[in-house]
Structures are given as structure tokens and as C-alpha cells.
Amino acid sequence: MSYFIPERRKRKSPLPLIFLGSLCVFALYYAFTANQKTVPVLPENAVRPHLVNWLEDNPDAWPAQDPIFNPVAVRRIYRRTDYRLLWFDNYSLSDTANDLLKQLTASSSGNPSSMVDYRYHLGYFDRTLRDTPQRLQMAAVLDVLLTDAFISYAQDTQLDKLRPQAPRQQPRLRMRKKDITPVNLTEGGFQMASARISDDFGDTAELFEGLQLAANDYSGTSGRQYFRGYNRGSQSVDRSRYYTQRSSQGQQGRVYSSGSRYGTSHSARYSTRSYPQSYPRVMPRFRNLSEEGSGLTPSHGEGMYIEENTPFGSDAQALREQLVRYRNMAASGQWRPLPAGPAMTLGAKHPNVAHLRNLLTVYGDYYSYGGEANSNRFDQRLHDAVVRFQRRHGLKPDGIVGKQTRQRMNISPSARAHIIETNIRRREKLPANLGDRFIQVNIPGYSLNYVEHDRIKLSMNVVVGKKVHQTPEINTRVARVVFNPTWTVPRSILVNEILPKARANPHGMENLGYRVVNGSGEYLPLNSQNLKRAAAGGFLMRQKGGEQNILGRVKFEIPNSDEIYLHDTRAKSLFSLTDRDYSHGCVRLEKPRQLAEVLLRDEPGDWSRFRIEQLTTGDDTTEVRMSKNVKVYLTYWTAWVDGEGRMNFRPDIYGKDGLAANQF
Numbered sequence: 001m002s003y004f005i006p007e008r009r010k011r012k013s014p015l016p017l018i019f020l021g022s023l024c025v026f027a028l029y030y031a032f033t034a035n036q037k038t039v040p041v042l043p044e045n046a047v048r049p050h051l052v053n054w055l056e057d058n059p060d061a062w063p064a065q066d067p068i069f070n071p072v073a074v075r076r077i078y079r080r081t082d083y084r085l086l087w088f089d090n091y092s093l094s095d096t097a098n099d100l101l102k103q104l105t106a107s108s109s110g111n112p113s114s115m116v117d118y119r120y121h122l123g124y125f126d127r128t129l130r131d132t133p134q135r136l137q138m139a140a141v142l143d144v145l146l147t148d149a150f151i152s153y154a155q156d157t158q159l160d161k162l163r164p165q166a167p168r169q170q171p172r173l174r175m176r177k178k179d180i181t182p183v184n185l186t187e188g189g190f191q192m193a194s195a196r197i198s199d200d201f202g203d204t205a206e207l208f209e210g211l212q213l214a215a216n217d218y219s220g221t222s223g224r225q226y227f228r229g230y231n232r233g234s235q236s237v238d239r240s241r242y243y244t245q246r247s248s249q250g251q252q253g254r255v256y257s258s259g260s261r262y263g264t265s266h267s268a269r270y271s272t273r274s275y276p277q278s279y280p281r282v283m284p285r286f287r288n289l290s291e292e293g294s295g296l297t298p299s300h301g302e303g304m305y306i307e308e309n310t311p312f313g314s315d316a317q318a319l320r321e322q323l324v325r326y327r328n329m330a331a332s333g334q335w336r337p338l339p340a341g342p343a344m345t346l347g348a349k350h351p352n353v354a355h356l357r358n359l360l361t362v363y364g365d366y367y368s369y370g371g372e373a374n375s376n377r378f379d380q381r382l383h384d385a386v387v388r389f390q391r392r393h394g395l396k397p398d399g400i401v402g403k404q405t406r407q408r409m410n411i412s413p414s415a416r417a418h419i420i421e422t423n424i425r426r427r428e429k430l431p432a433n434l435g436d437r438f439i440q441v442n443i444p445g446y447s448l449n450y451v452e453h454d455r456i457k458l459s460m461n462v463v464v465g466k467k468v469h470q471t472p473e474i475n476t477r478v479a480r481v482v483f484n485p486t487w488t489v490p491r492s493i494l495v496n497e498i499l500p501k502a503r504a505n506p507h508g509m510e511n512l513g514y515r516v517v518n519g520s521g522e523y524l525p526l527n528s529q530n531l532k533r534a535a536a537g538g539f540l541m542r543q544k545g546g547e548q549n550i551l552g553r554v555k556f557e558i559p560n561s562d563e564i565y566l567h568d569t570r571a572k573s574l575f576s577l578t579d580r581d582y583s584h585g586c587v588r589l590e591k592p593r594q595l596a597e598v599l600l601r602d603e604p605g606d607w608s609r610f611r612i613e614q615l616t617t618g619d620d621t622t623e624v625r626m627s628k629n630v631k632v633y634l635t636y637w638t639a640w641v642d643g644e645g646r647m648n649f650r651p652d653i654y655g656k657d658g659l660a661a662n663q664f
Helices: 013-036 047-056 073-079 095-110 122-128 138-156 315-332 351-363 380-393 403-409 413-428 491-504 504-513 528-536 573-578 593-601 607-615
Strands: 183-186 190-193 194-197 201-207 437-442 447-452 454-465 474-477 481-484 514-517 542-543 555-556 564-566 580-585 587-589 623-624 633-634 638-643 648-649
Touching: 047 073, 047 138, 073 138, 095 138, 122 138, 190 573, 194 587, 315 413, 315 638, 351 380, 351 403, 380 403, 437 638, 447 593, 454 573, 454 593, 481 593, 491 504, 491 528, 491 542, 504 514, 514 528, 555 593, 564 593, 593 607
Parallel strands: 437 633, 454 580, 564 587
Antiparallel strands: 183 190, 194 201, 437 447, 447 454, 454 587, 474 633, 481 555, 481 623, 514 542, 555 564, 638 648
């Protein structure tokens, strides 16, 4: 029997444990918040090994898909800056980098004919600049491409390649719709400038603290004197006034301040379509063209007529010779389609470059001098060959082998031979001698040529019918030239388009010149009763001549059963597009006044350019009956040989060539 009796265990209080746990949680929270407020520091020389490797030791190790277009200038800059990052404040893009990206985007959106999208690496930036770069290599690649893009931008502004078009609707237009901030050449080098417009439209240009790149003298060892945005010690400059855009509808303007960073929020993400333009510069004002011999370009922008004198060509025998050539090309086995891969242009290095060079040699666009056939470097001569190919196929001649250019290159020679055969038959349906004076409109080529004695005297872009409103092939003549024409609305357009608009807004349609016309030719208002009679077919609807007329200021009547005209248009912006099938079947002309001038110069009377400008003002309609016989041929040529012996192809926009999909 044990006499040991244990004492009753006392229950301990949980308060000490709760206090200790709370203390640990507080300490962890304090450490976490302190870490969140800590800005990571990017050492200046951290990326030096990457930059030295890519720019000096092993350029083939460049990791980005986009090439460096200005390798010599980029290498020289980074040598002088001891291979430091120029466009970053720690791990975030500097204010200067954001300024540059906005300007590159403005340049791209205002220049559809330029290749700035690729040369300025905008696609790469759009894919990459969605979050703050977290890896040194990624930051280094971005920095190099920003430097390369800035050099290209400086070159383009110095060579005046960036020319955004101003809208022409406003009668007192003084500002550019899309503006490019130039890079001015100063004693210290290149400097980006921003033009500022005062309240009285004074042309006050001021330089803001921004990008400076020494043009000749790279003295010094720090990048801060070349790119002031890299200077972390400098005071921040408020640039919000440069990125304020006021809406024309009176909405509140949006302010893009210098404090924004790529990747800081979803709303600040980079997009090639989201940046506002910088302040526009003053546009020169055109005086009213009422003074004869003033020499000023009027608001329609056609310019003065300058006679061309290039051979026309386009005969069937030249097509037969090309047919033999393409058949031999298909039989030789030398043709191979270009494999899938990235877009390529000047400066690129890729295995597909050698294949591209061989393919263009087969087509006859690249002239080989030996030794470079297997080179993977996209050099200047290959760039020129790509441009020649693009011009022959109606593509934008930017030297970029992208999706469309690759598709055209990969149409087989046998398919091309079939296209040529089809166009030989089309050419043989026309007279062998088209006449001493004639107009030829090539529908898939979106072009018009005025020809005298087998020489092209005037050429221009045209807009043709959509696929659902195809422009027909017609052989006819010019019967009349009408200045300030009226437009009698065709029945199909009246029922489907004009009447619904007139019922919804009769006052607005009357302001555009639309009236109901009764059997006596009288103009009637657009009230419900008259619109009902027009819908039933008892009345017509007509648009008066003048500035708002859908046919523009000039119409060329060409007799045909399809009610097709050649005419002016208010939609001038369409002529800058590559594909121009937008009309209801009629042919819209880029330079109707120039065509009227060359057609009427042999007619009796005064038909000078000044007289034509007088007739295309106001709203009085003037008709001129042609006494000379000028033929008009609306053709559908997807293949032809021009006057310089070059084989040209165009897309089969209406599907008339009868090619199967696998032949492409």
C-alpha cells in the first residue's frame, strides 16, 4: 500500500499563449508591410553581362524574336554608357520610356503606309509590357529594343517619313487629327520635341525634358547625358499637360500623368491603340481658291496635274510569254513554298531567310551575285527584292515578310499559270488596239489609267464595288462630265438604306440635300406622305449637288445598263487602304478633277484647272457633253504585264479565277 498521494494538477491560464501568438502575428504583419513598401533596387551593372554578350561577343545569342535594326548605333551607345539600362527606374519603366512609347504609338496609328509597327517593335512591347519585368534578362531586352526604336524614330522624323493625314471635313481646320512629335537635331544630338498650341493658335514650340541621343560625340561614361529619363536623381517633371486630350463632344478630358507605369494596374497596361496623341501642331490655312494662279492646293487635296509618261503595256502576247515561263518554273522543281515562321524584315536572322532568297531568285525579284545564297541574314538587297515582289502583287511595299506577303509567295507556279491563262482569255475579249485615247479601270487592281498613244498620262487609286455589289466588266465611252452632279437614288438603295434614314431623321436628310421628286421634276419635302409615295415607287428621291452629295463634285457618265459611273467621293481616306472594295458598284476616283482636266483640254472652251475649281464650288450643276470619243474599259485583270515588262498579280476579289483553296 502506497502512501504516495499525488497533488491535484492545477489548470494553467491560456493568456500567455494568446499574448505570445498575437505578438508573432504582429511582427510578421509588420515585416510584410515593410517589405511591400520597399522598392527593389536594380543595380546599374546588373545587366552588363547580358548586354556585352548580345551586342559584342555573340550577337547570334540575341534572345528576342524582333531583330535589332540599328545594331551599330545601339552598340555604340551602350559602349559609352558602360552597358547600363537607359530606360528603367529600378524595375519600372522611366517616365521617358513611357513618353517614347506614346510617341511611337502615335506614329504608327497615323501612318498606314509605313512599316513603323515592326521597326518600332510595337508588337513586342504590346506582348511584353503587361506586368513589371521581374527578370534581368527581360529588362535588358526591353531596354535594347527601346533604344533601337528610338533611333529608328529619330531617323524617320529627320527624313520626314511620318506624315499623318489631316481630316478634311472641317472648313476651318487648323490642327492635325493625328500628330507626330518630331526628333529635332540639336548641337547635343537628337532631342524629342513637343509642340504646344496657345489659345490664339500661335505656333509655340517648346522642348520638354526627354530623350537626348548624341548624334556624333559620345563623350562621357554615363548614359544620363544621352537619355535624361535615366537620371534617377533629377526632379520629376509634370508632363500631364502634354497628354491631355479634350473630346470634341464636350466630354471630360483624360489626363495621362507622368506618374503612370506599365504594369502598375490593368488600366495602365500598354496597348498600341489606347494612347492619346500629343498636342497637335498648327496646320497651314489655305486661302479660298478664287485668285487665279495662286498655286495653292485646294482642300480636296488632289494637287496640280503633272503629266506622267510611262508605257502602258498589258498586251496578250506578253502574257503568253509569261505563261511559258511559269509553266517551266513549275516543271523545274526549283520552287518550294516558304515554311511557316516569324515575320522577317531588314536585319532579321533566321533559317527561313536563305529559303526566302532562293524563292525570290526563282521569281526573278532577287538578283544573285554569288556567295550569299545560304546566308541567314536579311540584308538590304533582299529587302529591295521583297519590295519589288510586293509592288508586283499590290501589297504594301514595306519590305516585311508577314502573313499576306507569305501567302502570295506561296501560291504555286501551276496556280499562277492558271491565273495567267484566264487573263489571256479576258484580254482577248477586248480589241487588240484599245484606241488612241482611253481609260482603263482594273477592278482587282483598284487602279485607273488614262492612256494616250500607249503612254500612261494619268494614274490613280480607285474604290470599286463590294463582293455583294460587284463592279461589272464594261466596254463603253465617256459621254458627259458633270460638275456638282445630282444623284437619283437607285431603287434598291432607296428602299434598303435611304428611306429608313429619312423616316427616322427627315430634317437631317434634308440638310444633306435629299428631296422627293414628283413626276414633274419638282422637289418636295421629306414628309411622311411624300416618303410613302416614294416607297411605293410613285416618286423618286434625289440628292442635290454640292459638298454633301454622295457623288462628290465630279461625275463621268459612261453609258451602260448597270447605272455605273466614275465619280468623286467624300470618303477620301479609303484611297490610302490596300484593299479598296467598298462601293455599291460605281468607281470612286482619287483625282476626279485631274481626270476632267485631261479629258476636257481638247474640248472647245476654257477648261483650265482654275475653271474646273470654279465649277466645283457652290451647288450649281454644269454638264459638259464630250465631242471627242474616249473609250472606257472596266476590266477584271488579276494578272498582266506592265509597260516595263514586269509580271503583276492581284487578288481575285470576286472569285472569278476558279482556283481551288489548296492551290494557295
